[in-house]
Amino acid sequence: MNDQDDFSIKFWGVRGSIACSGPKTVRYGGNTSCLEVRCGDRIIILDAGSGIRYLGNELITKGPLDVDIFLTHTHFDHICGMPFFTPFFVPQSKFRISAGHLLPEHNVEFVLSEMMMAPLFPVPMAIFNADIAFQDFMSGDTLDLGDGITLRTAPLNHPNRATGYRIEYQGRSICYITDTEHTLDAPDENVAGLIRGADIVIYDGTYTDEEFPNHITWGHSTWQEGLRMCEANDVKKYVLFHHDPERDDDQLDEIGRQLEELRPGTVVAREGMVLNP
Numbered sequence: 001m002n003d004q005d006d007f008s009i010k011f012w013g014v015r016g017s018i019a020c021s022g023p024k025t026v027r028y029g030g031n032t033s034c035l036e037v038r039c040g041d042r043i044i045i046l047d048a049g050s051g052i053r054y055l056g057n058e059l060i061t062k063g064p065l066d067v068d069i070f071l072t073h074t075h076f077d078h079i080c081g082m083p084f085f086t087p088f089f090v091p092q093s094k095f096r097i098s099a100g101h102l103l104p105e106h107n108v109e110f111v112l113s114e115m116m117m118a119p120l121f122p123v124p125m126a127i128f129n130a131d132i133a134f135q136d137f138m139s140g141d142t143l144d145l146g147d148g149i150t151l152r153t154a155p156l157n158h159p160n161r162a163t164g165y166r167i168e169y170q171g172r173s174i175c176y177i178t179d180t181e182h183t184l185d186a187p188d189e190n191v192a193g194l195i196r197g198a199d200i201v202i203y204d205g206t207y208t209d210e211e212f213p214n215h216i217t218w219g220h221s222t223w224q225e226g227l228r229m230c231e232a233n234d235v236k237k238y239v240l241f242h243h244d245p246e247r248d249d250d251q252l253d254e255i256g257r258q259l260e261e262l263r264p265g266t267v268v269a270r271e272g273m274v275l276n277p
């Protein structure tokens with residue numbers, strides 16, 4: 001049992017685009033996006049990349065669950081762990097899976113069921129025994145999750161769209177801004193509005209500023225842009241996230257060194273890391 005005022009975030013997957021394994025990525029981790037947020041006794045999972053499998057293996061030892069899962073979007077690296085999330089097989093558990101980028105053309109239940117459909121996948125979503133509800137909202141909506149938890153959202157600049165999140169609890173805040181591309185002429189006002197004054201901002205730093213011109217329209221940002229945005233918007237702690245699968249541990253160490261010099265206290269996300277806002 002957590003204390004009512006416990007507010008924490010644990011990183012189960014920090015890698016972008018595709019999971020990667022091997023000795024060069026073992027220290028920061030190779031699993032794709034998945035975060036576990038605790039607000040008192042409430043559990044909120046952000047994204048269901050390959051990291052969610054490990055989170056599931058831990059949660060399944062805790063008995064029946066009541067959990068909210070919010071997806072930034074449904075690109076494969078953010079949902080590929082879902083079929084392997086063992087708590088979905090526990091009949092007494094309840095889940096609410098939500099996304100804000102699909103309306104009006106699609107809905108999250110349909111898109112996830114398409115992923116788990118032959119011949120792409122051997123078993124359909126109906127194989128899950130837990131009580132799973134699906135909910136679509138519009139990026140930009142503010143959601144009241146009860147128990148004093150407010151979820152603010154904003155649209156991100158990404159192919160097929162994505163949603164940025166700000167979780168507010170007990171007067172503190174965690175923002176999750178991944179899979180977003182900035183422009184070179186002006187800061188993204190949607191992102192700025194969401195992260196202003198936040199305690200923790202987790203940001204898509206897939207590229208460096210030097211690499212960025214070769215990846216325009218790919219839908220990702222740079223570690224330097226994350227730094228500029230956090231500086232300009234009074235963010236307390238900046239967490240670099242969605243590491244390029246080509247970025248090895250030594251390169252991430254070097255980026256971390258530069259960030260520590262430029263903005264002490266900044267961290268490069270790694271699997272297993274826990275932060276308290």
Ligand SMILES: [Zn+2]
Nearest residue numbers: 016017077179
């Ligand atoms: Zn991604």
Ligand SMILES: [Zn+2]
Nearest residue numbers: 073075158179
């Ligand atoms: Zn994406």
